Amino acid sequence: MIKVENLSRVYRRSRTSPLRPRAEVHALRDVSFEIEAGRRFGIVGESGSGKSTLVRLIAGLDQPTAGAVTFDGQRVDGRSERRLSFLRRDLQVVFQDPTGSLDPRMRVRDIIAEPLVAQRIPGQAERVAELLAAVGLPADAGRRFPHQFSGGQRQRISLARALAPKPRVLVADEPVSALDVSVRAQILNLLSDLVEQFALTLVFVSHDLSVVRHVCDTVAVLRSGELVEIGDVEQVYREPRHPYTRQLVQAAPTLRGALSGVTAADLISERKRP
């Protein structure tokens, strides 16, 4: 469904001296993989590993330096925004920052309806009401502004917006890392439920392997812009082949345990147990 071939993205820093060439930052180096329909595909890596760059390239929000992104056989890269309508309808993104990704001057109903308005999909008012219910927000939330909601609720608004045009693929870029630990589990559960309910293909980006393990079935591990390991999430978690993955597996639970005593993943497994 989504195919990434030899994808590279080089950012050029601004000149520090007129004599020296501009410094280059390789955010992604020669990354290739394929995401099949119906998968829950996790992308793991520490900050600076190129996760967000990868998401932007897949969502057609940035242009690669080299390589290709295809969605259902159609090239995503190298197209003007106007010719990306096929992608905009079928692939939607939930961003990391629940405050920054909602326009402070728009009412919630206009935020959720934005993909519908932009893509000229009729029946907006009914769809917004439907979506508010689906993400567990009160019906009168539409009249209010984003700053009147908590972080978790705002991420629900973000989810509702992403689901509005009935996409087939949902891309979530660190959807819970800006939230309180106590709220993370709720949002992750909601995300999982919605993905199941609407039979979505999920691309889930996180720095936390234990969270990916509970949400995804497949995982790709990124390090400094390179794909170091890819495979079934349980297998990667139990028998990591690459030393970096081993580090991630070992570090994640102990660090989280030390910092907060309980991880979001623990909270999910608690809910799933009974």
Next chain:
Amino acid sequence: MRNLVIGAVLVGLIVLAALISFLWTPFDPTQVDAALRLQGPSGAHWLGTDRFGRDLVSQLMVGARTTLYVGVVAVGVAAVIGTPLGVFAAAGPRWLGEIVLRANDIMLAFPALLLAIMFGAAFGASTLTAMVAIGIATVPSFARLARGSALQVLNTEYVLAARSAGRTGLAISVRHVLPNIAGLIIVQCSVSFGIAVLAEAALSYLGLGTQPPTPSWGRMLQESQELLAVQPRLLIVPGVAIALAVLGFTLLGDGLRDRFDPRLEGHRAQG
């Protein structure tokens, strides 16, 4: 908050004086009467009369009209041209934006008063040429502000989210950029209003702005300058009026700036 109130009261007084002057003034502000020349403040003439025997209060009230008229047109011209230009420089193609920006910098270096004098020479001195010239000279400051704040908005995640929702260039500028920079633009309007009032006064003082017999605060100054030593009242009255108008609009702008800060807005709504 205090700035907002003081600014609003001062601006409100000027607007009120201008509005009342349409219906009523104590005397005809243009009526010359040699018998009444240079009278001090009295029951009939609260602030006295000038050297032609015209009532000062009446002139001030009608002059407020000129002041507001000048401000509205000059700031209107500046905001209506400058804001879209700045947003375009930020959101449009990079090379075009770059050209707009450089042209803007050149304009910014050009003194407003000089432009107004040139306009006056080319199109004849009048209130209209003066305020259009002031407006055009103020365009760059609007364009610069609009570009800077538009760039900030364009870098936010909600613009990224809008793009992934399927919005393209113009819709993003209209739906997201303009509403989010509107507060700053309104503040700039208020501050520029004060500057325009001052510029009009200066031009009228030079004889390039409002022409007789239309009363204007700047002209009141000009007509009385020879009497500075003898009758300082004649200069103090319009001088104070100009100073209060500029102060009022500047304070109003400051107060509005606080008001329009979205972060503060969030606190207010919750509190």
